[in-house]
Amino acid sequence: MRYVIIGNSTAATFAIEGVRSVDGEGAITVISEENRPAYGRPLISYYLYGKIPAARMNYRPASFYEENRVEVLLGARAERIDPAAKKVVLADKREIFYDKLLVATGSRPFTPPVEGLETVTEKFNFMTMDDALALEQALAPQTRALILGAGLIGLKCAEGILHRVKELTVVDLAPRVLPSILDEEGASLVQRQLENEGVKFALNDSVLRFSQNVAHLKSGKKVAFDVLVVAVGVRPNVELVRDAGGEVRRGIVVNERQQTSIPDVYAAGDNCESFDFSTKQNRVLAILPNAALQGECAGKNMAGGKAAYLGGAMFNAIGFFGSHIATAGVYEGESYVERGENTYKKLFYKDNVLKGFILINNIERAGIYTSLIRDMVPLDSVDFDVIKRAPGLMAFASKVRGEKLGTRRER
Amino acid sequence: MKVVYVNEEWCLGCHLCEYECAFANSGDTDMVRALKDREIFPRIRVEDGENDVHFAVNCRHCRDALCVKSCIAGALSKTEEGAVVIDREKCVGCFTCVAVCPYGAIMPDAEGKAAQKCALCTDNLMGEPQCVKHCPNRAIVFEDRG
Numbered sequence: 264m265r266y267v268i269i270g271n272s273t274a275a276t277f278a279i280e281g282v283r284s285v286d287g288e289g290a291i292t293v294i295s296e297e298n299r300p301a302y303g304r305p306l307i308s309y310y311l312y313g314k315i316p317a318a319r320m321n322y323r324p325a326s327f328y329e330e331n332r333v334e335v336l337l338g339a340r341a342e343r344i345d346p347a348a349k350k351v352v353l354a355d356k357r358e359i360f361y362d363k364l365l366v367a368t369g370s371r372p373f374t375p376p377v378e379g380l381e382t383v384t385e386k387f388n389f390m391t392m393d394d395a396l397a398l399e400q401a402l403a404p405q406t407r408a409l410i411l412g413a414g415l416i417g418l419k420c421a422e423g424i425l426h427r428v429k430e431l432t433v434v435d436l437a438p439r440v441l442p443s444i445l446d447e448e449g450a451s452l453v454q455r456q457l458e459n460e461g462v463k464f465a466l467n468d469s470v471l472r473f474s475q476n477v478a479h480l481k482s483g484k485k486v487a488f489d490v491l492v493v494a495v496g497v498r499p500n501v502e503l504v505r506d507a508g509g510e511v512r513r514g515i516v517v518n519e520r521q522q523t524s525i526p527d528v529y530a531a532g533d534n535c536e537s538f539d540f541s542t543k544q545n546r547v548l549a550i551l552p553n554a555a556l557q558g559e560c561a562g563k564n565m566a567g568g569k570a571a572y573l574g575g576a577m578f579n580a581i582g583f584f585g586s587h588i589a590t591a592g593v594y595e596g597e598s599y600v601e602r603g604e605n606t607y608k609k610l611f612y613k614d615n616v617l618k619g620f621i622l623i624n625n626i627e628r629a630g631i632y633t634s635l636i637r638d639m640v641p642l643d644s645v646d647f648d649v650i651k652r653a654p655g656l657m658a659f660a661s662k663v664r665g666e667k668l669g670t671r672r673e674r
Numbered sequence: 675m676k677v678v679y680v681n682e683e684w685c686l687g688c689h690l691c692e693y694e695c696a697f698a699n700s701g702d703t704d705m706v707r708a709l710k711d712r713e714i715f716p717r718i719r720v721e722d723g724e725n726d727v728h729f730a731v732n733c734r735h736c737r738d739a740l741c742v743k744s745c746i747a748g749a750l751s752k753t754e755e756g757a758v759v760i761d762r763e764k765c766v767g768c769f770t771c772v773a774v775c776p777y778g779a780i781m782p783d784a785e786g787k788a789a790q791k792c793a794l795c796t797d798n799l800m801g802e803p804q805c806v807k808h809c810p811n812r813a814i815v816f817e818d819r820g
């Protein structure tokens with residue numbers, strides 16, 4: 264059996280483990296556009312921040328590929344899938360034949376069409392280690408940096424580079440920071456903290472045009488900068504599957520076994536859609552745990568196992584300069600709120616289940632809330648008055664607790 | 675594999691396991707020196723409720739552990755025996771694991787810079803789980819239940 268994986272990040276790594284948990288024999292080939300072994304992608308901001316050296320960013324031990332007998336083609340770009348001949352054609356015209364193929368190509372940064380963007384010489388994305396290293400090279404103590412996008416990527420980049428630059432401004436169309444995961448009140452708390460650290464914001468604003476090193480904003484402001492980071496969003500890499508005739512909506516369409524509509528071709532990670540059980544809709548859930556679970560599921564099934572990925576929900580854990588934020592689910596229904604000087608907690612519940620939460624600087628044991636959402640635990644089966652104040656197992660019925668603490672757990 | 679299990683009917687709520695855990699993982703050989711006048715950050719935590727209900731919670735070492743799947747750094751992994759362990763040299767303290775653990779059994783360490791969790795006393799010099807060894811009422815046991 265020949266297993267071929269296009270991509271070499273989270274989904275691919277877990278797919279390798281998934282395949283090997285079922286099939287110790289078959290040949291595994293990984294086609295990796297990046298010229299390095301898999302690393303924790305979200306670590307790039309921690310690298311620039313100085314929290315982890317490059318040498319410790321490997322996602323798996325150095326022996327991983329050898330131990331799992333994986334051939335990794337580094338610096339190789341897949342150009343096309345030929346499903347009839349069951350082969351992947353690389354940009355250098357090499358042909359890699361597969362019996363089972365996983366497309367784990369992730370996503371790529373989206374570049375907005377802004378007038379004059381081509382006149383900016385020092386512009387970067389913030390997605391890969393190469394991006395981080397290139398950005399690092401461009402920074403100097405006198406640098407004025409401009410980041411487009413106050414989302415997860417833009418703000419982690421801001422944290423990573425703030426101490427390396429003289430001035431840092433973040434621009435976003437949205438009226439608040441982290442608009443995809445925070446409400447107004449939570450966002451203002453996070454923004455205030457970032458401002459205290461020295462980050463400047465131009466929110467509810469956008470760049471009308473660039474003229475070399477000046478950004479002309481819609482508000483009339485002008486921001487002079489030396490280095491630009493574009494972090495306005497990502498687009499799933501669906502082209503290989505779409506061009507091969509596979510079904511694609513916003514992301515690659517897969518079933519519960521992570522199979523695409525093309526026989527023997529699977530997809531996992533940020534490039535495909537999954538069932539979001541909190542919104543009851545299919546959408547791209549571009550978060551790392553999702554890629555891991557889908558990748559593992561795909562790997563097991565490619566090897567003849569029986570695994571199913573039944574869906575997930577939006578979930579994020581992030582922090583800046585020592586703060587810690589955890590969010591999950593959807594923000595609808597009734598809410599329970601606690602506020603402190605630097606803390607914020609908001610739980611959303613509806614139809615007898617917890618739908619979502621926002622936690623800022625009070626994330627201890629937050630996973631218990633996440634499990635209430637994931638397992639759709641009926642809130643009348645727990646002591647919600649207890650658990651809403653502090654997540655704990657005490658709020659569960661004694662029998663349920665006995666199972667949690669007295670039996671071997673699957674998950 | 676052998677995992678730490680808790681029977682709340684036997685738990686007195688004495689919190690001794692927390693002190694033994696903190697001591698076991700302090701690296702010190704003298705309990706008084708290790709713990710006296712210090713805030714402790716044990717990896718096992720006792721919950722106290724109404725009607726004299728108490729129980730200790732530590733890592734369940736799930737077969738299909740969500741924390742391992744969610745770690746952005748690859749710092750969490752499973753040993754061959756099946757224990758979930760953390761490489762604190764790799765942990766960047768994002769605490770995604772804290773936000774996914776259904777048991778609330780993984781937490782920030784004393785400095786708040788990395789996550790910590792029970793490794794069944796395999797990562798200290800104790801040789802066996804000290805919470806189990808020192809539980810005065812055998813509410814905490816180390817057994818193979820599958």
